[in-house]
Amino acid sequence: MDYGIEDKDQETVVRLRGRLTFNDHGKLRALIREMLQTKAKRQVLDLSALEFVDSAGIGMLLIAREEMSNVDKLLILRAAAGQVKRVLTVAQLNKIVAIED
Template sequence: MDYGIEVRDQEAVVCLRGRLTFNDHGKLRTLIGEMGQNRARRQVLDLSSLEFVDSAGIGMLLIAREEMANADKQLILRAAGGQVKRVLTVAQIAKIVPIED
């Protein structure tokens, strides 16, 4: 997994690219730290370039949501497609984290 962050006023958009799996735990922890340090209240994970997510990746998204809530920020998932969208739907993530198209 790779990522890029663009901060605009009250929204930070993080574009995730590639695959989000157990092996990306360290990178995601670093990303969560960066998200917590920027000034934006809304932290948007743009999943349009994410090709694959496994159950560990889903768990890491939930950790990110919890960390953002602790920092008084909102985590939003955006533009999931293909396998990623199917996994998010099956896991019913929308009940916990808002998902935008």
Template sequence: MDYGVEQRDQEAVVRLRGRLTFNDHAKLRALIGEMAQNKAKRQVLDLSSLEFVDSAGIGMLLIAREEMVNAGKSLVLRTAAGQVKRVLTVAQIGKIVTIED
């Protein structure tokens, strides 16, 4: 997994690219730390370039949500497609995290 961050006034958009799997745990933990430290209250994970997510990746997204809540921020998952969208739907992540198309 790779990522890029675009900071806007009240929103930080993080575009995830590639595959989000157990092997990305350390990298995602570092990203979550960056997200908690920036000034934007709304943190958006843009999933449009994410090709694959496994169960560990879903768990990491839930950790990201918990950390953002603890930091007084909101987390939004945006533009999931293909396998990623199917996994988020089956796991019913939309009941816990805001998902935007």
């Protein structure tokens, strides 16, 4: 997994690329620390370039949501497609995390 961060006035947008798996745990933890440092209350994970996510990746997204919630920030998952969208749907993540098309 790779990512790029763009700070806007009202939100921080993080574009995830590649695959989000158990092997990315360290990278995602570092990303969460970066997101916690931004001023924006809305933290958006743009998943449009994410090709694959496994169950460990879903767990890491839930950790990110909890970390953001602990500091009164909103985590939003945006633009999931293909396998990633199917996994988010099957896991019913929309009941826990805000998901935008």
